[in-house]
Structure formats: C-alpha cells, structure tokens
Amino acid sequence: MAKDGELDAATREIAEMRAVASGDPAAFAQLIDRESPRLLRFAQGLLGTLEEAEDVVQDTLIRLYENAGSWEPQARIGTWLHRVCYNRSIDKLRRRRAFVEDGVLDEMPDGADLPDSALLRSEAVRSVRDAMERLPHRQRTAVLLFHFQELAQREAAGIMGISEPAFESLLARARRQMRTLLDREGDGDV
C-alpha cells in the first residue's frame, strides 16, 4: 500500500517536472510555493540569516528548473532540493570563512554574528536557537533535517552524503550537546 503511494507520488512528480520543463509558469509557481518556505527554514537554520537563505533557495530552485527537462525520478523532488540547498549552503559557509581549511569547518561553531529577530524574542526559543548556532554545522544539519524538516533518517543521511550509522552518531552527539548547552545556560528548563 505504501509502495503504491510512493509510486503515485513519483508519477505525480514526473508529470509536474514535465510541465515545468515545457515552460508552464503555473506548474513552476506551484512548485515554488510548495517547496520554498520549507527550504527557507532549512537554509536559514544552516546559514543563520534569512537573506542568505533566500539566495540559496533561489539558486536551488533555478537548478531544479534547469534540470526539469532531464528529470529522472531517482529521488523525490523535495529530497533533491534539500541536497542542492545543503551543498549551496555549505559553499556559502566556506566562502564566509575562506581562511579556514575545509576540514576544520566542522569543528567551528557558527552564527556568532547573527542578527536578532523580533519573532525569536521568547526566552526558550532564543535559548534553543543559540544552542543550535553553537553546534558544529554537520551536527546542526542532522538536527535540522531530522527534527525540523522531519525527513526520515535514510533520506537525511543521503542528503548529507553519509551512511545511516554516521547520521545516527551525528544526531546523538547533536542532541547531547544541545542538552548540555541548554542545561548550562539555565537550570535545564528549556
């Protein structure tokens, strides 16, 4: 039954991509409306700013449009978009710290100079946001993909280009560090 559902979804997505490839603006608009808010959340979580997230998501959707004509349903559209969005975000993070070797990036805490948002004033929310920004970017990506984007572990691991056990390990370390950071900040009442 689930497989039938997956087949239906794949068939729908093939038709959707054909419509986009044919230059149908309504089909592309529908796809943008459906995918962009979710991708913006993911990119903002990775990069820390909505402005940069907007650039990355726009580039990601352009890539999808360019690839629509040769679309092969090897992955769901959402998964493919997350992978491209992730790679583009990593490129941006690397450019932001051009003086840091790539291998060191994972160990660096991100988001030291992120602007405050009026909507993130709540103490609890701000604590979580701060804790997430202190996570190394791969741990943060694991949390974002699994808990924020609600992707399955296999899908999330595929997006990051790592094995499922490696993803599980990242997620475990991320949650442990989040708990530690939140406990340290307050009395543990997040």
Next chain:
Amino acid sequence: MSELQSATLIARLRIYGSDLSRWPDHQQAAREALVAQPDVRRAWESERVLDRAMAAHRDAMDQEIARSDAASGIRRRLLSRIPADPLAGIAWRSVAAAMLVAGMLGGAIDLVLPEPLESTDMAMLDPLDTLDDADTR
C-alpha cells in the same frame, strides 16, 4: 523487560527524541510499552522537553519566514526569469489522443455504414440553358 532493553531504549531516546513515530525502526507498540517503565519514562520526558523547545524554535522560524517577503520574492524573481511560452499549459498529449480517437471513429463509421446500392446519377442543370429555354418560349 530486561535491563538491557531498557538501556537500549533510553539510548534510542537520546538519539531520536521523544516522538516514537519518528524512530527509523518500526516497533512502536513495544516502545510504547517500554515507555511505561519509570526509568525510560524519565528519559522520555527529558527528551520531550528538548523536542518541544526545538518545535517552538521551528514554529518561530516559520512565522518569521511567513511574515517576510522571502518566499514571494523568490517566486516573483524566478517567474520573471523563465521565458513566456504562450502554448505552455496545453495538454498536448490530450490533444493528440483526441485527434487519434476522432480519426479512429471516422474509420469505424466508414466501415460500419453500408455502401450505397447503386450509384446516384446527378443531373447538372446549366442555369443559362434554362434561361435560354425560357427566353425562347
């Protein structure tokens, strides 16, 4: 329930959080039963606090995105970049299928209808001849 099962379950809680439906394996009934154990229950509640805090952060991000112009800006910019195609949106497959069906129907009708038994001769009257006859009368 053995101590090992309880320890394994707590370890899984630490990795995947309190929402048991998100765990990658499919043993929810067993997990729900285990959550009734006090030590597992404590670990589950502790992870639920973290999960709720993350959910609140996610909701705040979504609200910020919804209030911003980000999504509509992306839509506007991307749609202005794609070339306008006046024929886009026409379901060419449907059009081709309709033409094929019409052709087949025409052929079928031609086969089903009987041939005329004898050919009908048509007399062409030359209107000028008729006029001439009238004039001469």
